[in-house]
Amino acid sequence: xxxxxxxPITMKLIKNLCETEDKLVNTFTLAFLNKEDEENFKxxxxxxxxxxxxxxxxxxxxxxxxxxxxxxxxxxxAKVGCVSNALHLMEEGTMVGVxxxxxxxxxxxxxxGKNLVIIGGGFAFTTLRSMAVYMLDxxxxxxxxxxxxxxxxxxxGLLLYKEELAEWETNPNINLITTIDKPAEGWNxxxxxxxxxxxEVAPSAVDTYxxxxxxxxxxxxTLPVLEKLGFTPEQIYTSLEMRMKCGxxxxxxxxxxxKYVCKDGPVFSMAELKELPSEY
Amino acid sequence: xxxxxxxxxxxxxxxxxxxxxxxxxxxxGGVSYKAVKKFSEVKQDYLNSKLPxxxxxxxxxxxxxxxxxxxxxxxxxxxxxxxxxILFGIRPCDAKGFLLLDKVFKNDQYRDPxxxxxxxxxxxxxxxCHKIAPTCFCSxxxxxxxxxxxxxxxxxDLGDSYQIEAISDNGKFLMAGxxxxxxxxxxxxxxxxxxxxxxxxxxxxxxxxxTKLDKMFDNPYWDTLHEKCLSCNACSFSCPTCHxxxxxxxxxxxxxxxxxxxxxCMAPLFTLHGSGHNPRDQKKSRWRQRMLxxxxxxxxxxxxxxxxxxxxxxxxxxxxxxxxxTIDGVNKAELVVD
Amino acid sequence: xxxxxDDIRKTARQLLTEEKVDVVIGYEKGSLPLKATPCFVRSPQxxxxxxxxxxxxxxxxxxxxxxPGKKAIIAKGCDSRALMVLIQENQIVRDDLYIIGVSCxxxxxxxxxxxxxxxxxxxxxxxxxxxxxGIECDKVFNFTEVKDITxxxxxxxxxxxEDVHIGGSIEVLQQATLFADVMVMENKSDSERKAYFKxxxxxxxxxxxxxxxxxxxxxxxCFVDCNSPKxxxxxxxxxxxxxxxxxxxxxxxxxxxxxxxxxxxxPQGVDIRALSRKVNKDVKxxxxxxxxxxxxxxxxxNVYSADDPExxxxxx
Numbered sequence: 001x002x003x004x005x006x007x008p009i010t011m012k013l014i015k016n017l018c019e020t021e022d023k024l025v026n027t028f029t030l031a032f033l034n035k036e037d038e039e040n041f042k043x044x045x046x047x048x049x050x051x052x053x054x055x056x057x058x059x060x061x062x063x064x065x066x067x068x069x070x071x072x073x074x075x076x077x078a079k080v081g082c083v084s085n086a087l088h089l090m091e092e093g094t095m096v097g098v099x100x101x102x103x104x105x106x107x108x109x110x111x112x113g114k115n116l117v118i119i120g121g122g123f124a125f126t127t128l129r130s131m132a133v134y135m136l137d138x139x140x141x142x143x144x145x146x147x148x149x150x151x152x153x154x155x156x157g158l159l160l161y162k163e164e165l166a167e168w169e170t171n172p173n174i175n176l177i178t179t180i181d182k183p184a185e186g187w188n189x190x191x192x193x194x195x196x197x198x199x200e201v202a203p204s205a206v207d208t209y210x211x212x213x214x215x216x217x218x219x220x221x222t223l224p225v226l227e228k229l230g231f232t233p234e235q236i237y238t239s240l241e242m243r244m245k246c247g248x249x250x251x252x253x254x255x256x257x258x259k260y261v262c263k264d265g266p267v268f269s270m271a272e273l274k275e276l277p278s279e280y
Numbered sequence: 281x282x283x284x285x286x287x288x289x290x291x292x293x294x295x296x297x298x299x300x301x302x303x304x305x306x307x308x309g310g311v312s313y314k315a316v317k318k319f320s321e322v323k324q325d326y327l328n329s330k331l332p333x334x335x336x337x338x339x340x341x342x343x344x345x346x347x348x349x350x351x352x353x354x355x356x357x358x359x360x361x362x363x364x365x366i367l368f369g370i371r372p373c374d375a376k377g378f379l380l381l382d383k384v385f386k387n388d389q390y391r392d393p394x395x396x397x398x399x400x401x402x403x404x405x406x407x408x409c410h411k412i413a414p415t416c417f418c419s420x421x422x423x424x425x426x427x428x429x430x431x432x433x434x435x436x437d438l439g440d441s442y443q444i445e446a447i448s449d450n451g452k453f454l455m456a457g458x459x460x461x462x463x464x465x466x467x468x469x470x471x472x473x474x475x476x477x478x479x480x481x482x483x484x485x486x487x488x489x490x491t492k493l494d495k496m497f498d499n500p501y502w503d504t505l506h507e508k509c510l511s512c513n514a515c516s517f518s519c520p521t522c523h524x525x526x527x528x529x530x531x532x533x534x535x536x537x538x539x540x541x542x543x544x545c546m547a548p549l550f551t552l553h554g555s556g557h558n559p560r561d562q563k564k565s566r567w568r569q570r571m572l573x574x575x576x577x578x579x580x581x582x583x584x585x586x587x588x589x590x591x592x593x594x595x596x597x598x599x600x601x602x603x604x605x606t607i608d609g610v611n612k613a614e615l616v617v618d
Numbered sequence: 619x620x621x622x623x624d625d626i627r628k629t630a631r632q633l634l635t636e637e638k639v640d641v642v643i644g645y646e647k648g649s650l651p652l653k654a655t656p657c658f659v660r661s662p663q664x665x666x667x668x669x670x671x672x673x674x675x676x677x678x679x680x681x682x683x684x685x686p687g688k689k690a691i692i693a694k695g696c697d698s699r700a701l702m703v704l705i706q707e708n709q710i711v712r713d714d715l716y717i718i719g720v721s722c723x724x725x726x727x728x729x730x731x732x733x734x735x736x737x738x739x740x741x742x743x744x745x746x747x748x749x750x751x752g753i754e755c756d757k758v759f760n761f762t763e764v765k766d767i768t769x770x771x772x773x774x775x776x777x778x779x780e781d782v783h784i785g786g787s788i789e790v791l792q793q794a795t796l797f798a799d800v801m802v803m804e805n806k807s808d809s810e811r812k813a814y815f816k817x818x819x820x821x822x823x824x825x826x827x828x829x830x831x832x833x834x835x836x837x838x839x840c841f842v843d844c845n846s847p848k849x850x851x852x853x854x855x856x857x858x859x860x861x862x863x864x865x866x867x868x869x870x871x872x873x874x875x876x877x878x879x880x881x882x883x884x885p886q887g888v889d890i891r892a893l894s895r896k897v898n899k900d901v902k903x904x905x906x907x908x909x910x911x912x913x914x915x916x917x918x919x920n921v922y923s924a925d926d927p928e929x930x931x932x933x934x
Contacts, residue, residue, distance in 0.1 A: 004393045006344045006538075007358055054347050054354050055536055057529045059554070080554040082846050094352040216557070243553050245527045248390040251543070252524030253551050255569075256559075257497075258577040263389055277497040279559050279569075308817060308887075327737060327753070330886065331823065340823065341854045411753055413737045415650070508656040508681070510830035514885045517825045530851040541852035547826075549843055598827045598883030599676060600648040600655035 005248055008052050008097030009037045011073075016092050019076055021157025025123045026088050027064065027076045030096060043067055043101035044108065045130035046239060046267045050247050051075060052097025056086035060244045060262070063101065064126035066133035068140070073098070076126045076160055102247040103266050106131050106211060106237060108140075115145035117203045119222060121152050121194050121214025125160050127239055128213050132174065141173055148203050152179040152194045152218075156187050177201055195221040198229075205230030211237045223270065233270035240266045240280055256280050282468065284441045287460030289319035295366060295454075299403075302336055303368040304329055313367070324437070327413050328371045332520035332592065334381060336367055337398045338542075340517075344394065344527070346537040359537065360394055365402040366454075373418045373590035375406045375430030377520025383582040384523045394540075403450050406431030407442075412480050415591030417604060419479040420486060423588060426476045436475050443472050484607045486575065486585060492610060493576035497568070501613040505606060506567035508599045509546070515593035515603075516544030521574070521586040524550070545569050571606060622720060622785040623670050626692060629718055629782060630665040633690050639716050640687035645674040651741040652726055652748070656681060668692075671743060672761060675725040677879040679704060679833035688714050694722035696768075696877035698777035699910030700833035703873055705779075706916050709836055719780025721788040723761070724769025729887060731757075731764050768878025768891065771799070778911055797899040803892060814892075815860060821886040822859040828880035828890050829866060834873045841865055867893035872901045872918030875910045 015029035028051075032038040043049075045066055052058045061075040077084050090096070108131070116135065120128040128149075135144050149168065153159045159178060168176040179190035179197045190197050194214065203210075210231050212222055219238060226236055242254035242261040249263030257276040259265065268276075295301060296317050303322040305314045311326040313333045343359035370378075382399065385392035409416075409425035418424065428434035432451035436443040443464060446452040455461075464472065496502075516522040526543040529536055543550060546567075551560045560566050578586035587603070594602050630642040641660050646667040648655035654673040658681075659665055670692070678691050679700035693701060698719060704710045726748065731738060735752020742749050746761045769775075773796075775788040795801070803811065826842075829835045841849050842862050849865070850858055867874075876898060880890045901907050904927045907918035 004358060004360065005390050006392075006394070007356065010354060010356065052538075054349055054356075055529065055531050055534075058527065058538070084554070091352065095354040097354070097356065241553065241555075242559070243551050245525070248392070249387045250384060250390070250392055250523070250525075251527070251540075252545065252573075253543070255573070255577065257572075258580040263387065279497075279565065308821065310887075341852055413753065414739050415737075504658070507658050507685075510680070510827065510883075512827040512830040512883075513825040514827040514883075517823050518885060526852065528845075528848075528852045530853070539852050541854065544825075547843075594650070596827075596885035598831050598879075598885075600650060600653050602649035605649055 005099065006246075008050070008058075008099045009033075009041070010095050011037075011098050013090055013092055013094045013096055014072070016088075016090055019160050020123070021155075025076055025078045025158075025160065027074055027160070028087060028090075028096075029072050029074050030098065031072050038071070041073070041098075041101060043073075044105035045134045046105035046127050047101040047103050048127075048247075048266065049073070049075075049098050049100025049102060050244075051077075051083070051087065052099070053083050053086035053090065054095075054097060057083045058097070058099070059083040060102070060247055062127040062130075062239065062266075064129055066130045066137065068134055068137040076123060078123050099247060103262055104264065106239075106267055108134065111135075111209050112143045113145065113207075115203075115206075115208040116147045117198075117208055117210040118147070118149045119151075119194060119198060119210060119212045119214070120149070121218040122154070122158065123160060124213040124215065124239075125151055128211065129161055129164070131211065132168075136171070136173055145207065146175065147173065148175045148177065148201070150177045150179070150194065150198055150201060152181070152190075152197065154181045155184050156180055193221070194218050195225045198222055199225045202229055205232075205235060209235050209237065211239075213239050233274055236270040237267060238270065238273070240268060242266075242280065281445070281461045282438065282441045282443050282464050283458060283461055285319075286440075288442055288444075288458070291458050292319040292322075292368070293317070298364070300363045300365045301368060302333070302365060313369075322369065325410075326369075327409070327411055328374070328590065328592075330592075331518055332377060332590065333367060333370055333374050334377060334520050334523075336365065336402065337378065337395050338381065338385075338523060338525075340542045341539060342394060343537045343539050347535070349534040360397055362397040362401050365398070366405060367402055368405045368407075370404050370406045370431065371409055371590070372406060372423055372425060372427045372429070372431075373416075373588040374520050375404055376418075376421075376423055376427070376588045377430070377590070378404065379430045380521045380578075380582070380584060380586055380588070381523055383584070387581075403432045403454055404430065406434045406447075408434070408436040408475055409478075410437060410475070412478065413591060413595075414482060415594040416480040416589060417482040417484055417591060418589035420484045421585060421587055421589045424476070425478045425480065436472055438468055438471060441468075443468070480589065482591075482604065484589075484604045485611055486587075486607060489575045489607060489610055490579045490585070492613075492615075493572055495615050496610065496613065497572070499613055499616055501609060502564050502568045505609060506563040509563050509567055509601055510599060511546050511548060511563055511566065512598065513542070513544035513546055514596045514598060515570075515601075516546060517542055518592035518596045520588055520590055520592075545573065567606075571610065575607070575610070623668070625784045626670055626718060626720070627665045627668050629784065630659060630668055630690065631662045633716060634659070634662045634665065638688070639690040641685060642668070642690040642692075642718075643678050643681055643685065644668040644692040644718075645670065645676070645678075648673070651738045651750075652728055652731070652743075658685070670720060672723060672726045672748075673743075675766070675879070675882050676831065677833050677875075677877040680831055680879070682715065682833070683709050683836050688716070690716040690718055693717050693719050693777050693780060694877075695772065695774040695776050695778065696722075696875050697833075698779045699774060699875035700877065702779050702910035702913065703834060703875060703917060704836075706910075706913065707873075707920070717777065717780045717782075719777030719783045720785055721776045721783075722769070722772075723775070723788065724765040724772065725882075726761070726764050727766040727882070731759060766878055766882065767799075768876060768881070771796075772876070774911070779913075796902070797895065799892075800895050800899045803896065816856045818889045818892070819856040819859040819863060822854070822856075822863065822884075822888050823886055824854050824859060824862065825885065827883040827885060828863075828888075831879045831883040832870075833877070833879075834870055834875065835866070837869075841869075863888075863890060863893055867897050870894055871897045872905065872907055872920070873909050874898055
């Protein structure tokens with residue numbers, strides 16, 4: 001029988017880690033139960049999956065790991081609704097359901113030979129982390145030019161993946177710029193909102209793609225800065241969030257015009273978004 | 281070809297032993313499609329059912345899977361069970377509706393097994409309309425009260441007999457098993473021709489609506505159109521092509537199931553994000569979505585308008601927000617030049 | 619009727635011309651025979667589309683909460699009772715509202731007509747006679763024969779709250795027994811009642827037309843939509859539907875104004891009133907309360923007094 005896209009595979013929650021000081025974002029590490037499931041779960045950075053907390057429901061989350069990290073997938077999830085709450089409270093070792101991978105991904109083929117500016121805010125950094133890790137992998141690093149990551153959060157405690165960020169600080173293959181909204185004790189890096197910092201860092205638009213993910217307000221104010229730096233709408237990509245249920249382009253709630261964010265997105269270039277109604 | 285109702289009834293009763301047969305019957309609220317065992321139970325003279333027969337492929341409430349938790353473990357069971365079915369007495373508008381739903385439940389990447397397992401195991405027997413309700417406007421949507429699109433076998437009621445035509449291979453297969461097929465008389469042929477040339481009296485013009493709507497997302501037309509709308513789902517639930525659904529979980533202790541239920545774009549919660557943001561929080565944007573989805577987005581994605589002119593939404597709207605008037609309104613709306 | 623319509627239009631024109639209100643919420647002719655449709659008139663030029671007759675079946679109070687600005691509203695007896703409750707419950711500001719009161723003869727129940735004529739193709743109303751051209755047959759009805767069941771026992775056809783009254787008032791028929799319909803239901807055996815509600819609730823498709831058309835159902839989040847806790851499953855069967863309908867009826871205890879809009883709005887013809895009528899009878903018996911009659915008397919279950927009946931709390 002054909003594959004039933006509504007039936008999740010079962011994965012084991014092997015780590016449930018509190019990621020931020022406000023205790024609102026946890027990173028779930030899920031392990032595949034067998035090779036076959038893992039082979040069938042071929043994904044790329046930018047894709048998402050529907051996570052089932054049995055007894056509570058199912059919700060879509062961006063995959064935070066890169067396909068270069070075998071055996072597991074991770075999700076960093078903010079506690080907002082019934083499913084995310086249940087996941088936060090889940091004991092390690094519990095079985096969860098996973099449907100996916102779903103949606104499109106960052107156009108990593110198109111990015112080859114180009115410089116990348118990855119701009120993220122808050123807990124929307126997950127699939128950006130996936131992409132950065134993918135490009136930093138020794139098999140892929142040579143495919144890309146300079147990689148600049150500009151990542152901000154309200155305060156240092158709200159930055160995700162702190163250990164990894166520390167490693168990137170000293171990694172010559174990546175240029176990491178972190179910022180927080182207001183000065184904080186012990187913080188000696190950038191202070192200021194993302195749009196301002198992007199302006200200050202002023203990455204060149206020549207042969208460069210920018211990928212921006214974050215709260216709507218951050219994206220709204222970052223885009224004009226990028227345009228001023230010479231980025232065209234074709235050079236800017238983002239990943240959209242929408243309320244989703246099926247993840248298959250059928251159930252009808254995540255559309256923007258004729259496009260379904262779950263199936264045709266979530267990754268869109270600003271040029272593509274300009275063609276769509278502003279209803280997101 | 282034709283077949284007497286007597287002979288047809290005999291075959292019908294025989295088929296009812298092999299298939300689940302669903303046919304129009306009279307019930308408390310009007311006419312509904314229900315499982316029957318005998319042709320004599322079937323309501324012959326009816327306009328159309330109160331609710332569209334889409335529910336036989338896409339039930340209002342269905343289990344997708346069930347699960348059982350034991351400690352940290354879980355076992356998951358697929359809940360897809362399908363019976364071989366004959367849907368009898370489907371009106372042309374609803375049969376066309378099935379063809380449109382086919383395009384929804386299968387896209388460039390996915391095929392919905394719950395829908396298609398039922399669809400693939402069902403034979404649709406359509407029957408031409410003799411009476412046309414004042415709310416019917418299928419003739420404006422490339423259909424007619426006697427169009428056979430979407431039926432496997434198509435019947436025209438001639439009183440004591442049916443004119444019968446096999447439309448699809450499945451239909452041919454079923455028709456091959458029928459006994460008592462005869463040629464039509466000249467008079468009967470004339471009657472068939474008359475029925476086939478019938479049109480609905482109510483009409484709308486959808487000839488340019490898709491291209492017009494391409495330019496109307498920000499049109500002030502939407503500002504007042506929605507005002508009397510109550511945001512209920514009477515229109516969506518009675519529409520043969522509306523297909524939006526919700527997926528939720530029904531739990532009892534450590535067992536439960538994942539179910540899908542009809543949902544609709546008129547409800548404000550339909551698009552509410554976990555963050556509290558809602559891209560369609562206004563009735564205005566929801567009505568615009570309804571119109572654009574049916575007459576524009578669906579056409580761009582599937583090459584067809586997602587309305588079959590059955591008129592149920594008109595009949596059922598508690599505030600008489602008539603889609604025909606809305607279509608007219610779009611046709612008449614002035615485009616805003618920026 | 620003609621003079622009432624003229625007076626409604628005159629009043630609406632005046633209110634809009636003098637900019638006393640931004641919008642007049644009234645009825646216009648609908649697209650189907652015997653069907654009026656709510657309309658929102660914002661310009662004096664458009665007042666001539668306002669109508670008034672036995673087809674004006676919606677309770678316009680349902681639109682008041684969500685319509686911004688100063689508004690005038692055409693109010694029948696039941697609409698005015700709904701406005702009264704909305705004011706008592708602080709949902710609307712009285713000063714933003716201009717109530718054009720009209721006494722109501724009752725409205726037509728199209729289902730009664732269609733049961734005999736089939737779908738209505740055309741119809742005219744003259745002097746209490748309704749001539750219907752149906753898809754099955756043509757027939758002339760007396761208005762009283764096809765009057766909505768709610769209106770048949772209506773005791774408040776005259777607005778209880780208004781800024782202007784248009785037309786005459788209607789004499790209220792004294793009824794020997796109030797809630798006779800409920801008593802019939804009460805006298806049925808448990809199994810008969812169960813069978814009745816099972817059948818009725820089995821028809822419900824949970825489109826929520828009844829809830830959304832109800833002027834008293836204005837909750838930001840209805841209990842049926844709440845997902846934590848989740849009161850109902852997504853199931854659509856007579857048990858789940860009954861839970862929704864009884865939940866709604868109980869939320870309307872002491873607040874329901876008996877306009878019957880819920881039953882008329884139901885595309886499936888579910889007897890929703892059967893539940894609310896019973897609750898209304900109980901409220902009347904226990905608290906001697908009928909909702910929305912005077913500004914002073916608040917909805918029975920919104921206030922507490924020491925001598926409230928509490929029979930249901932105490933086991934004898």
